[in-house]
Amino acid sequence: MIQAFGLTSISRKDLPPAVDDVSFEALAGRVTALLGATGAGKTSALRLMLELQQGRGITYFRGRPLHRIAHPSREVGVLMGDVPGHPARTVRGHLRMLCAAAGVPVRRADEVLEVVGLVSLRDERLGTLSRGMDRRLGLACVLLSDPHTLVLDDPADGLSGRESQWLHGMLRAHAAQGGTVLFTTAEPKEAARAADRVVTLEQGRLVADQEAVEFARTRLRPRVAVRTPHATRLAALLAKEARTARRSVEVVQEGGNRLYVYGSTCADIGETAFRHGVLVHQLADETGDMGPGAGLLPGEAARAAAATPTGVTGSKPCDLLDGGETEVVGTETRSGQEAHDGLESPSGSEVRGDRGAPASPKARDEQAPHRSRASHGGPAAGSGRVVSNPGGASKAPAPLPPLPPPISVRSAPSPLRPLRYELRRAAGIGTGFLAGGAVLVVSALTAVLLARVGHTPQARLLAAWPRELPLPPAALGAGLLGALAFGDEFRHPALAADRGTVPRRLGLLTAKLVVAAATALLLAFLTLGCDAEVLYLVYGQELTEVPADWLALGASWFGLVVGCAWAGVLAAGIFRSTTAGLAAVVAVPVVVVPLVQKALEGASVRAAAGLPARAREVLLLQWPFGGERYLAGAVRVIAQPVGGALTLSLTALLCAYLLTTLRSRVR
Structure with missing residues (x-):
């Protein structure tokens, strides 16, 4: 179960x-379908x-906010x-790879591939998948950790009718097993066909929260689509016959040659x-769309006018038709604006919704539960809802309700098995x-040329x-591989998807450093071996x-x-770029070495002459089993400029x- 209360984004400028203040369940x-046109605020x-x-x-997911859930990916897909x-x-x-990130057995990957029908395409590259196959893979990623709740943003976008039917069948099957499903869509017919409940948004505000049957009855209705080069003439003929037969027929003309006729047949x-x-x-x-602003059914205009109270401020009734289109109802032809102006507003004591539509008690509770609890039944100030007082006595305005708690961006969790994840990623x-x-080819050729010179x-x-x-080429290659270790996380954010930013956790960093070090050591060893073998083949044993x-x-x-590989990993993790990671590796001998040498060569009153010898006397003599030799070797390596x-x-x-x-954890 999902319970969202008072969702409000931060406005810019x-x-x-x-x-703006969206609450639903x-x-x-x-x-459940979250319906709205493009820009309505669904995403x-x-x-x-x-x-x-x-x-x-x-927002509560089965009674807990997301930041209080230990493993969010196992609760919400x-x-x-x-x-x-x-x-x-x-x-x-x-x-x-995602199995290691979610902490589930690797066999789960084959199971979800069978569920979504991708077994035959399991060896295909992601870049070669079609739109429908990509949606199937996305659903497989969602189902990987067997979550209770599914949240999908326009999952059927770009799919064919058959693929959409399959996707909705999968969502319906998950709900039938006791799970919760919430998806967004911009198509009212899709919402009515695939959902049990439809929550409608318009310009960031909640305008309706209905059962799918009620939504289809009030927002959708059958119509006849007509396309003819004589649209205006045919509309006039249909209006004339409707007046003669005294039938309720509505004709809406869109574009130059398209008509939509309600209340008639083909x-x-x-x-x-x-x-x-x-x-x-x-x-x-x-099936026509009767979404926000699309108009009312024939005969509903009178009921909407009778339900419209006087004295309502801050609200605007919906236009009967968009943009002054022609409407034919019965024997009367009028424009959309005239129909809008013709609505009467008798007095009443009914509470109005934010958009001017009558709000039922259930809708009011679902739209703003935290406000109604805070104000003890009083209207929220500035919300555009007024309760008339039949006795004429004015009541003191209720106090402003408290603001909902702030939402901070949740830091992404580290993979539950970071080393296994990094190995599969690499x-x-x-x-x-x-x-x-x-690197091996360039290094071998360079060694041959150097030997010749x-x-x-x-x-x-x-x-x-x-x-x-x-x-050398091996160090540059190790730095590139290290930079790719973190750079690919930001370029292809498999870990950051639906989790927040790419996680900067010590467990993930340690795994990347370990794998980068092992790769660098292997590359360094192979480089020496290949160079020595090529030199032996070309010039003999002398070199x-x-x-x-x-x-x-x-x-x-x-x-x-290894140091170059680690520099690439750390720089790419800090600057979120592979290029920046490789630049940090190259900057060590090009920028840092000259700066260090210049700082050490500067004139000073006292010089640290004999420091290595004194350090050896103080530190190295205390090491057992000859450990001072290894430490001295490490000191000599660090003492080199590079x-x-x-x-x-x-x-x-x-x-x-x-x-x-x-800093990310403090926030």
Whole structure:
């Protein structure tokens, strides 16, 4: 069950809020449709309910707000827009990755694929799926953690009639099992056909909350669609015959050659057109839209006029027809504006709705439950609703009700199995493998060219690191892979979909650093092996001899590659961009190293001469089992220009990442 109270978005400048004091319920075991035209505030209402947008109000999912639910994805399944997955990832791989994020067994991916009918397409890439298959995959992502509540934003948009029927059947089956389903749509006929209850929004305000049967009776009615080049003449002929036969017929002309006729049949209209020689291009039965502003049924104008009280301020009656279209009712022809002006407003004591339509007690309770409780039955100030006093005695205005609680943007939870998620994310696409292969090829070619030119030390030759380049190809490749680890989260936000922003949690960061380090170590080892093998094949064994200080050189090499990978991960997580992550890696030797050297070379009164020796005397002599040798090696690596600058950059990036994480949690 969903209970939304007082949903109100934050207005910008002088514009009205996209959602203004919307309250409704979606019951368990039923399908509820949130109906409204484009710009009515449907998506904003959903984002407020899911705490993805700041505003005011509160929404309970089975009695608990979303930020009080330990694992929201297991309680509420959400689909808003297309599936936010990498286009090169397979359908099954994407679902298996989300299984690790949701903390459900991996076999659940195959189960939902069978439910939505995508078993035969499980090895297809996301970028090759059609619109209908993408909707099926989106529904599979929603059902992955078996949630009780489904919230979908216009799920049938762009689908064919058959695909829409299948989708609505799936939603109906979920509701039949006791679940709650809420979806938005802009089509009144779809809402009446697929939902049990229809909640209508107009310009961010709640205008109706009805059962689907009542909605279809009051907002939809059968009509005949006619398309003819002589629309005006045919409308006049139909009006004349209606007056002669004293039948209630309404003719609405839209465009230059289209008519909608209410209260008649295709046979009667076809006979009239045949008798008078009017050419007809289309004649078909339809279900017309009687949504907000679309008009009233024939004979309902008198009831609406009788129910309209006097003394109503701040409300505006709906026009009978849009834009002054021609209406024919019985034997009278009049424009929409004349029909609007002809409504009488007798006195009465009925409470009016915000839009001028009579509001029933049930509708008033559903529209503003928190206001009615706060004011003890009194009208809310400024709401445009006035209760007339038959005795004439004026009553003191009720106090203003308290504002609904503020809605803060909910931080996204980290994957329940972050290491498994990161492994499946990294191995699910071929970008990492292509980047690694390109690094090996470039490194081998560079090593061969350096050996041909000569004058290159053995260590730089095996690493394929010419002095003209700030970093070797392996370090740049490791930095690129590290930047992709977080950059793809923002470019293809599989974790951020319907959860808020991309999570900046220490668990996810640790998993990414571990996987990036393992990938960098593997890349560094393969680079050395490939370079040595190519040099041996081309020039012989002379250039592949192992240096005497191979342990220190190896530690420096592996530390450089892993440090570049970590710098890419941290920078991409901070700046939310793969390009920014790679730029941070390149900036270490290009910008940071010269700045550090310039700071150390400056004139000073005292110099820290002999600091390494004194540090060795103070610290290294206390280590058992010869541990001082390894620590001394690490100090020598950091003391190098690139090593020291990389350590400084990693420290700064890690502090910045932790600062942004703490700020997001404080908010």
